[in-house]
Amino acid sequence: MSAMDTLKEAADRAAEAAAEFARIATEIATNAPEAAEAAGQGAAAAVGVDPFMFQLSIFAMACFVGYYVVWSVTPALHTPLMSVTNAISSVIVVGALVAAGADLDAGATWATRIFGFLGVILASVNIFGGFMVTERMLAMYKKKV
Amino acid sequence: MADLAAFAYLIAGILFIMALRGLSHPTTSRQGNRFGMIGMAIAILTTLLILSPPSNFSGFLLIIVGLGVGGGIGAVIAKRVPMTAMPQLVAAFHSLVGLAAVFVAAGALYSPEAFNIGVPGAVHTASIIEMSLGVAIGAVTFTGSIIAFAKLDGRMSGSPILLPARHLINIALAVSLVLMIILLITTQWTGWFWLITLAALALGVLLIVPIGGADMPVVISMLNSYSGWAAAGIGFTLGNTALIITGSLVGSSGAILSYIMCKGMNRSFISVILGGFGGDSAVAAVIGAEVRPVKRGSADDAAFILQNAGSVIIVPGYGFAVAQAQHALREMADKLKEHGVTVKYAIHPVAGRMPGHMNVLLAEANVPYDEVFELEDINSEFAQADVAYVIGANDVTNPSAKTDPNSPIAGMPILDVEKAKTVLFVKRSLGSGYAGIDNPLFFMDNTMMLLADAKKMTEDIVKAMD
Numbered sequence: 001m002s003a004m005d006t007l008k009e010a011a012d013r014a015a016e017a018a019a020e021f022a023r024i025a026t027e028i029a030t031n032a033p034e035a036a037e038a039a040g041q042g043a044a045a046a047v048g049v050d051p052f053m054f055q056l057s058i059f060a061m062a063c064f065v066g067y068y069v070v071w072s073v074t075p076a077l078h079t080p081l082m083s084v085t086n087a088i089s090s091v092i093v094v095g096a097l098v099a100a101g102a103d104l105d106a107g108a109t110w111a112t113r114i115f116g117f118l119g120v121i122l123a124s125v126n127i128f129g130g131f132m133v134t135e136r137m138l139a140m141y142k143k144k145v
Numbered sequence: 146m147a148d149l150a151a152f153a154y155l156i157a158g159i160l161f162i163m164a165l166r167g168l169s170h171p172t173t174s175r176q177g178n179r180f181g182m183i184g185m186a187i188a189i190l191t192t193l194l195i196l197s198p199p200s201n202f203s204g205f206l207l208i209i210v211g212l213g214v215g216g217g218i219g220a221v222i223a224k225r226v227p228m229t230a231m232p233q234l235v236a237a238f239h240s241l242v243g244l245a246a247v248f249v250a251a252g253a254l255y256s257p258e259a260f261n262i263g264v265p266g267a268v269h270t271a272s273i274i275e276m277s278l279g280v281a282i283g284a285v286t287f288t289g290s291i292i293a294f295a296k297l298d299g300r301m302s303g304s305p306i307l308l309p310a311r312h313l314i315n316i317a318l319a320v321s322l323v324l325m326i327i328l329l330i331t332t333q334w335t336g337w338f339w340l341i342t343l344a345a346l347a348l349g350v351l352l353i354v355p356i357g358g359a360d361m362p363v364v365i366s367m368l369n370s371y372s373g374w375a376a377a378g379i380g381f382t383l384g385n386t387a388l389i390i391t392g393s394l395v396g397s398s399g400a401i402l403s404y405i406m407c408k409g410m411n412r413s414f415i416s417v418i419l420g421g422f423g424g425d426s427a428v429a430a431v432i433g434a435e436v437r438p439v440k441r442g443s444a445d446d447a448a449f450i451l452q453n454a455g456s457v458i459i460v461p462g463y464g465f466a467v468a469q470a471q472h473a474l475r476e477m478a479d480k481l482k483e484h485g486v487t488v489k490y491a492i493h494p495v496a497g498r499m500p501g502h503m504n505v506l507l508a509e510a511n512v513p514y515d516e517v518f519e520l521e522d523i524n525s526e527f528a529q530a531d532v533a534y535v536i537g538a539n540d541v542t543n544p545s546a547k548t549d550p551n552s553p554i555a556g557m558p559i560l561d562v563e564k565a566k567t568v569l570f571v572k573r574s575l576g577s578g579y580a581g582i583d584n585p586l587f588f589m590d591n592t593m594m595l596l597a598d599a600k601k602m603t604e605d606i607v608k609a610m611d
Binding site for chain 1: 154158161162164166168169170172174177178181182184189192193196203205207208210214215216217218219222223226238241242245249251255256258259260271365369372375381382383384385386387389391393394395396397399401492494501502504508509513514515517
């Protein structure tokens with residue numbers, strides 16, 4: 001009989017949990033507009049986690065991805081690896097673009113624009129130079145004919 | 146719109162990961178490089194699309210001009226640079242990433258609203274920390290890479306420059322950097338930003354000048370890593386996923402390469418960074434090298450030995466790159482193959498001045514990559530080889546690394562060329578290598594020294610084989 005009791009007890013608990021869940025769901029539904037507003041004010045407010053933590057998670061995961069991907073690179077291609085990592089790290093150009101195109105009407109200064117402009121030049125030297133020289137190098141690696 | 150942009154940046158980040166993944170094999174490598182280009186195009190277009198209103202004509206003009214000028218310069222450099230100059234080119238490119246990081250941080254500091262990180266005088270603390278780290282690492286990368294470039298390009302002596310109390314100065318600079326970052330947060334005075342930049346610029350110079358030319362493979366990988374961390378720091382400031390992913394990819398890539406290079410020399414990363422080891426081979430002292438008998442040979446002797454060999458293993462080193470002997474060497478290998486000789490190439494991880502330096506030069510001379518082997522894959526074959534043709538390499542073949550525990554290179558993994566029946570050693574003089582130590586290989590019975598420029602000697606051997 002004890003097995004039956006346990007089963008019944010479990011069923012009761014499940015029903016209770018379901019009821020509680022339904023209650024919360026209704027609550028969420030009724031509060032949805034406010035919740036959305038809170039989320040709009042920043043994920044931090046709604047979830048209680050600073051957005052920085054999400055970025056940090058991406059950073060940590062990408063470090064691990066980088067670790068495993070780079071170990072699989074054949075040593076013969078270590079020089080192209082350096083030149084291509086160089087080229088992709090120039091994605092810093094997105095920051096330079098934001099600075100160079102900063103809206104003066106919204107309070108941005110010319111100082112920012114000049115810094116951005118210089119940044120765009122430097123980064124694009126690297127983007128074009130880096131990818132092209134990598135392409136040139138990789139085109140040379142040939143198999144025995 | 147913002148979500149869509151974030152998604153596009155994520156795609157760009159993933160494409161960058163696939164770009165590196167492609168490099169796991171030469172056959173997939175070019176496709177990988179294309180992925181990288183696509184990722185970059187997506188990142189740039191996305192940024193342009195979400196940028197301030199299209200009415201902002203002057204801003205877009207600046208961007209177009211910047212992209213055009215920079216892209217043009219980059220394209221010309223990429224087309225013209227000789228393959229032998231690849232180490233200094235990579236160093237120069239690292240310096241640009243570092244300086245770009247400084248400029249982006251400066252831009253963000255003067256118009257924080259444009260970057261959504263606060264208003265002037267009240268920039269978010271987290272953003273200031275990220276920005277300061279980005280700018281400090283960027284500035285170190287910038288000057289450090291310039292010094293590395295000058296050393297690699299021969300514009301500056303490759304021998305270490307040792308300032309008295311340099312460790313103390315470096316520590317003082319590092320501590321002052323931390324203090325100034327704290328002051329920048331509390332006072333929000335832009336002056337601190339520039340002082341941080343100045344201190345980091347000085348630190349970059351001081352960190353790299355004491356490191357000798359032969360340790361450059363580590364330095365260049367390390368600067369590669371730094372440029373990645375600088376990008377990641379800026380990525381946090383901008384909250385940009387593509388930048389964070391790329392920064393950490395590049396950062397870990399450089400760190401792994403530094404580790405591989407250190408292992409190739411059996412030296413700790415710390416001892417390389419502290420510097421003071423080795424210099425130009427020309428500068429290193431020659432101690433009693435000439436008094437012991439060595440067997441010298443001519444190009445004709447070498448040609449005879451090579452032609453009658455069954456298998457030849459070629460061991461290139463930095464001297465081979467300096468002499469630009471890659472095409473002559475390939476010609477020699479072709480001649481040998483005509484004579485039915487098996488030719489293979491053995492590459493030491495730290496041969497040359499950057500990771501993979503030798504492989505690129507051999508590839509340029511159309512040497513098929515499946516004839517080129519890494520140390521661990523070919524080292525056991527020297528015992529069966531008839532001839533080891535050592536061209537411009539020295540310390541990476543020095544048997545005293547295995548036999549003499551007091552040698553400066555003790556424990557360094559080396560190519561066992563002395564096990565070959567005959568060792569042909571092409572070298573300009575009997576001087577020692579960068580470590581400033583004698584190579585007992587010169588005086589072994591099975592070694593024949595070919596004292597000449599690597600390219601000249603190889604060409605003469607080719608002629609003698611006709």
